[in-house]
Amino acid sequence: MTAPNSTRDLRPSYRAAGLTALVVLALYVVTLAPTTAMWDASEYITAAYTLGIPHPPGNPLFVLLGRVASLLPVGGVAYRVNLLAAVCSALAAGIWFLVAERVLAQWIAVAWVRRAGSVLAAVLSATAFTVWNQSVVNEKVYTVSLAFFAVVSWLTVLWCDDPDGRRADRILVLIAYLIGLGYTNHPAGFLVGPAVATAVIVRRPRTMLRWRLIASALLALALGLTPFAFEPIRAAHHPALNEGEPTGCSDRIAVACTFSDKTVHRLMANVNRDQYGKPNLSERQAPFSAQLGMWWLYFEWQWLRDPHGTQGPLQTALAVLFLGLGIAGGVMHWRRDRASFWFFGPLVFTVTFALVYYMNFKYGASQAPELSGVEREVRDRDYFYLWSYSAWSVWAALGLVAVWRVVAERAGRAPRWMATAPILAFGLLPLIGNWRAASRAGEWATREWARDILNSVEPYGILITGGDNDTFPLWYAQEVEGVRRDVTVAVTSLLNTDWYARGLLRRPIHRYDETAGPAVYRGRAWPLPTRPIMSLSTAQLDAIPDYVELREPQLFEQGGIRAVIDPRHLEFGVPLRADIIVLQMLKDNLGVRPFYISRTTASYLQSLGLGPYALVQGLATKVSPAALTAGRDTVQVPGAGFLDVPRTSALWRGFGAPAAIIRRGDWIDRPSVGIPALYTSTALVLAQAAEMQGHAAEAEKLRTQGIEVAEAAHIADWFLGPEPSTPPPATGNDAPRGTALPAKP
Amino acid sequence: MQRSPHVTSARARTVRAAAALLVAIGYVDLVRGGLVVAPLALVAGYVILVPAALLAD
Numbered sequence: 001m002t003a004p005n006s007t008r009d010l011r012p013s014y015r016a017a018g019l020t021a022l023v024v025l026a027l028y029v030v031t032l033a034p035t036t037a038m039w040d041a042s043e044y045i046t047a048a049y050t051l052g053i054p055h056p057p058g059n060p061l062f063v064l065l066g067r068v069a070s071l072l073p074v075g076g077v078a079y080r081v082n083l084l085a086a087v088c089s090a091l092a093a094g095i096w097f098l099v100a101e102r103v104l105a106q107w108i109a110v111a112w113v114r115r116a117g118s119v120l121a122a123v124l125s126a127t128a129f130t131v132w133n134q135s136v137v138n139e140k141v142y143t144v145s146l147a148f149f150a151v152v153s154w155l156t157v158l159w160c161d162d163p164d165g166r167r168a169d170r171i172l173v174l175i176a177y178l179i180g181l182g183y184t185n186h187p188a189g190f191l192v193g194p195a196v197a198t199a200v201i202v203r204r205p206r207t208m209l210r211w212r213l214i215a216s217a218l219l220a221l222a223l224g225l226t227p228f229a230f231e232p233i234r235a236a237h238h239p240a241l242n243e244g245e246p247t248g249c250s251d252r253i254a255v256a257c258t259f260s261d262k263t264v265h266r267l268m269a270n271v272n273r274d275q276y277g278k279p280n281l282s283e284r285q286a287p288f289s290a291q292l293g294m295w296w297l298y299f300e301w302q303w304l305r306d307p308h309g310t311q312g313p314l315q316t317a318l319a320v321l322f323l324g325l326g327i328a329g330g331v332m333h334w335r336r337d338r339a340s341f342w343f344f345g346p347l348v349f350t351v352t353f354a355l356v357y358y359m360n361f362k363y364g365a366s367q368a369p370e371l372s373g374v375e376r377e378v379r380d381r382d383y384f385y386l387w388s389y390s391a392w393s394v395w396a397a398l399g400l401v402a403v404w405r406v407v408a409e410r411a412g413r414a415p416r417w418m419a420t421a422p423i424l425a426f427g428l429l430p431l432i433g434n435w436r437a438a439s440r441a442g443e444w445a446t447r448e449w450a451r452d453i454l455n456s457v458e459p460y461g462i463l464i465t466g467g468d469n470d471t472f473p474l475w476y477a478q479e480v481e482g483v484r485r486d487v488t489v490a491v492t493s494l495l496n497t498d499w500y501a502r503g504l505l506r507r508p509i510h511r512y513d514e515t516a517g518p519a520v521y522r523g524r525a526w527p528l529p530t531r532p533i534m535s536l537s538t539a540q541l542d543a544i545p546d547y548v549e550l551r552e553p554q555l556f557e558q559g560g561i562r563a564v565i566d567p568r569h570l571e572f573g574v575p576l577r578a579d580i581i582v583l584q585m586l587k588d589n590l591g592v593r594p595f596y597i598s599r600t601t602a603s604y605l606q607s608l609g610l611g612p613y614a615l616v617q618g619l620a621t622k623v624s625p626a627a628l629t630a631g632r633d634t635v636q637v638p639g640a641g642f643l644d645v646p647r648t649s650a651l652w653r654g655f656g657a658p659a660a661i662i663r664r665g666d667w668i669d670r671p672s673v674g675i676p677a678l679y680t681s682t683a684l685v686l687a688q689a690a691e692m693q694g695h696a697a698e699a700e701k702l703r704t705q706g707i708e709v710a711e712a713a714h715i716a717d718w719f720l721g722p723e724p725s726t727p728p729p730a731t732g733n734d735a736p737r738g739t740a741l742p743a744k745p
Numbered sequence: 746m747q748r749s750p751h752v753t754s755a756r757a758r759t760v761r762a763a764a765a766l767l768v769a770i771g772y773v774d775l776v777r778g779g780l781v782v783a784p785l786a787l788v789a790g791y792v793i794l795v796p797a798a799l800l801a802d
Contacts, residue, residue: 051780061791067784167800174799181791220799227791233775259749 010105010161012098020119021094024126027431028086033137035078035447038469038672040381041139042446042476043241045070045081048138051481052241053231056273060230061185062141077480078447081138082440088147089135093122095150096394099340102157103398106336108405111414113417117404120427121397127430128302130382132438141186142386149181149387150349152192153343156199156680160339169213172200176217180224191387194350199343221247228271234264238506240479244270245499250538266499268451276495278360285362285375294364296390298382299323302389303430305437307668308714318429322396329398348395351387359384365671378467380672415712428610437668445664448656449675450477453598454484456618456651459512459526461594462533463620464582465491466601469672474743484517488533488593490585492604495578501541504533520650534581535588544581547574556609558587560626563609566618572608579608586623596620599678599700616643616685618651619678635689640681645689654703655679658709667713676713680706684719757801764794 014505036042040054047054048066069084080622100121125131135143152175153531159171175196182189183528200207207213231246236253238245246269247253248262257263269275279285286294300319304311330348333341361384362375407417450473457463465471468686471491477483488507494500512526534541553566565583567573575583586595596618597605605614605621615634628634629641637643661667661676683706690699712714753761771786 044799051784064784065792067780067786071781071785131758167802170800170802174796177795177799229772230775230787233772237778253778608759 003118010102013101013118015096015099016115016118017097017101017122017427018549020097020122021090024093024122025086025090027126028090028132028135029083031132031136031435031441032079032086033082033443035076035444036450036473036476036480037137037139037440037443037446038473038669038675039139040468040472041078041137042450042472042474043468044138044141045078046472046475046479047241048081049077050240051234052239053235053243053246054241055243056243056270056275057187058228058231058270059141059185060227061181062144063234064227064230065144065185065691066138066384078476082136085135085138085143087569088143089126089131090527092143092146092150092390093126095154096125096390097122098154099150099157099344100397102340103333104401107332108401110415110417113401113404116267116421116424117397120400120424124392124397124427124430125390125463126434127434127438128393129305129392129430129434129438130298130302130386131393131428132434133305133440134383134386136438136440139445140383142188142383144185145182145188146387146390148178148185148189149192149347149391152178152182152196153347153686156196156343157340160199160203160343163207165198169216172207172213173216173220177220177224180221181227182224184225184227188387191350191355192347194354195343195345195347198346199339202342203339231270232258232267233584240507241475242423242499242503243494244275245502246270250502280359281358283360285360288357290363290367291356291361292353294354294361294367294381295385297364297367297390298380298385299392301382302393302434304433305668307437307666307670313320318433321426322392325396325399325403326392327395327399328402329395329400332398332402333395344391344394348388348391351385351391355384355388376448379669397427436666440661443660443664445657445667445675446473447477447481448660450653451483452655452657453600453619454478454487455518455618455654457484457487457596457620458617459514459517459521460486460509460529460595461596461622462488462490462585462589464585464595464597464601464604465489466598466604467491467493469675470598470600480540484512486512490582492578492582492601495581496546496576498542501534501544501581502538505536505541507533510585518651518654520647520654529593531588531590531592533593534584536584541581543575547572547576550574556583558589559615561590561610561613561623563613565609571608583608590623590625592715595623597623599682600674611641614641616641617647618655619682637685637692640685640688643685643689645686645693648686652682658683658705661709662712665712667715673713673715676709677715677718680710680713680715680719682706683709754802757798760794760801761798764790766800767794 036045043054044062044066046052047063049070051063051067054063066081066084069080072080072083074080074083097118101114101118104117108114108117134140155171155175159168159175162168179189179193197234216294233236233253235242235245235247236249236258244266246260246262246263246267248266249257300315303318303322304315306312306315330345333344361381362377365377365380400423404420405415407416407423408420411420453470454474454477465474471489474489478485484513488504490504509529514522550565550567553564556563556565565575567575570579589595599616605611610623613624615622615624615628630642633644633646635643658679661679667673667676683702687699687702687706690702707716707719710719767786767790771783771790774783774786
């Protein structure tokens with residue numbers, strides 16, 4: 001039976017909420033990634049550790065929090081930063097407990113029932129796939145945002161309880177401050193603003209006319225935004241990661257260059273994310289219905305992640321169930337606790353429909369695979385809807401409690417809560433169904449991948465990479481773990497910007513540590529280069545245009561290399577700034593530094609006309625100073641080009657990722673599955689070479705090893721059967737990081 | 746009796762001063778290139794003491 005509101009105990013169960021948060025944290029710790037992961041995880045961990053600037057907007061609050069986390073005396077650096085994500089999400093779960101309890105207090109009289117429903121809300125929101133998966137590795141800054149959303153939610157609930165109370169104004173000012181501070185973690189921090197404004201206007205409209213309070217709130221908001229000052233100060237020290245270089249200081253920090261127009265311009269470009277050049281919202285990148293379809297696709301993932309599509313009907317049924325429960329929960333929220341609904345409802349709307357419209361995504365990487373010829377996001381973007389799924393879970397839990405109540409009331413004259421409590425087990429389905437896919441425990445593959453590719457490069461070599469997954473893990477390995485810092489990694493997607501090339505020029509030359517490097521490079525002299533990576537000055541680098549018009553094939557000659565650059569073979573039909581810088585680095589370093597292009601970049605080397613000089617060594621391709629011919633150690637493998645057999649064999653034996661992939665037994669993130677595919681390709685090419693050299697037993701062994709990796713990653717069918725398909729490139733170029741690129745032909 | 750919102754207690758003034766001091770220390774160390782004190786002071790200041798100062802009355 002429902003008692004009148006006035007008799008209800010509205011005191012929050014802080015202890016129970018805290019205990020729930022601890023249980024959720026324990027779950028996250030058990031399933032926590034021990035090290036880095038694909039996509040942006042390495043970038044953010046590196047930024048935190050080096051107190052650097054990650055990609056725009058630079059996320060200064062996250063970097064500061066991450067740096068503090070990296071100082072914890074537990075586990076390795078990556079583990080500590082991952083722990084930050086876990087703590088933030090556990091905190092959010094604890095606060096969702098309080099929010100749910102507040103709503104339930106309006107219509108459930110029995111305390112333990114309310115608490116059970118609140119625990120359900122916390123557990124459901126914590127185990128929704130994306131929330132869980134993002135909470136066990138710090139891939140993004142969104143779990144910190146989630147914690148901010150939750151704290152602001154609870155403060156708004158408290159304000160709504162007593163909008164004329166002694167502390168009400170202070171709470172509102174604090175909310176404004178936290179929204180500003182949250183923005184310095186990620187612009188999503190502002191998403192909670194419309195919900196707060198709605199709650200205030202509905203609950204106490206005259207608040208908006210109290211100009212002194214509004215002025216105080218705006219001042220607090222501005223105070224919350226001041227961590228952006230971190231960016232120009234820290235950037236002026238030129239840390240290893242200095243994306244956007246938001247400083248006018250080219251050498252060292254000083255007052256004049258810090259307070260200069262250049263600093264302001266660069267900082268604002270970073271904060272406003274100018275680098276990405278997203279289209280106007282009126283130019284839809286996909287139909288809005290398809291963008292909602294993307295949200296729904298990822299919504300289906302939340303309750304049962306099925307990465308290999310083996311349980312489609314069950315997954316859809318669960319999604320429909322949780323959609324219905326969420327709607328029921330939302331209706332109950334509206335009917336029973338209007339005050340908090342006017343905050344929570346607009347929040348769900350903002351982080352769902354409004355966000356879908358605002359993000360304006362192309363088709364999702366995994367969405368509607370039957371559609372060909374549509375532009376797609378390079379990876380799945382479920383993490384952008386983490387807040388949506390987290391908040392929806394609270395409503396789904398309220399909906400389940402509503403069902404429980406109906407069943408309990410029908411079970412006897414008085415509600416039989418205990419006897420009917422097993423119905424709550426539905427709320428544990430995501431915990432069970434998502435465990436395997438969401439857990440990152442024991443995932444070492446990315447760390448090993450970074451080591452493997454760096455070790456494929458000879459000492460003091462230059463390695464050209466193509467995107468996120470063949471670059472960020474390498475930054476992590478070099479800057480956090482100190483692995484092969486002698487290698488210069490240059491990623492083409494960032495070479496299209498001005499600041500990145502300047503950073504490469506500044507990068508110090510690190511001495512090669514022979515004892516830590518692979519055995520294959522021991523016993524030889526590797527002279528320390530004395531010249532910078534390029535012969536150009538900073539001004540000359542800055543003057544390189546975004547692209548040059550090239551109508552006819554052009555000859556590139558350096559030493560024994562004569563490469564014909566045919567614009568028809570280039571991705572954009574013209575050489576981009578990145579291509580020009582790559583060729584400049586090749587010109588300046590041929591015979592000085594070994595020059596490599598990562599094998600993840602697919603045909604980039606061929607597009608520059610360098611195919612005849614390409615020698616595969618492990619996971620990278622070395623550009624030889626003269627055209628290659630087959631020999632005892634250099635075998636021309638059909639379809640793969642020239643292969644340095646002894647070098648690649650030795651590297652293969654030392655690679656760590658194949659074993660890590662096999663141990664994990666799966667590769668959940670399908671858009672990056674080109675990485676295990678590259679290992680399998682390497683083993684199969686080596687096997688082919690061994691066969692050509694008459695080593696049948698060795699060939700069979702290599703083939704088995706390669707297929708084992710493919711089977712673990714669920715891509716064996718790409719390599720087996722009568723018509724093996726071509727693996728996708730493994731770069732994962734997440735964002736258009738250059739500006740003014742010509743339209744693709 | 747309810748205190749006027751424009752009167753601040755000694756405790757509130759102390760918390761505000763501590764917040765301002767900590768943030769200032771953080772930025773000074775950041776300018777010097779500090780990698781430990783700066784983040785610790787800025788996080789403590791921005792995430793703990795400034796909110797406490799805004800709530801204190």
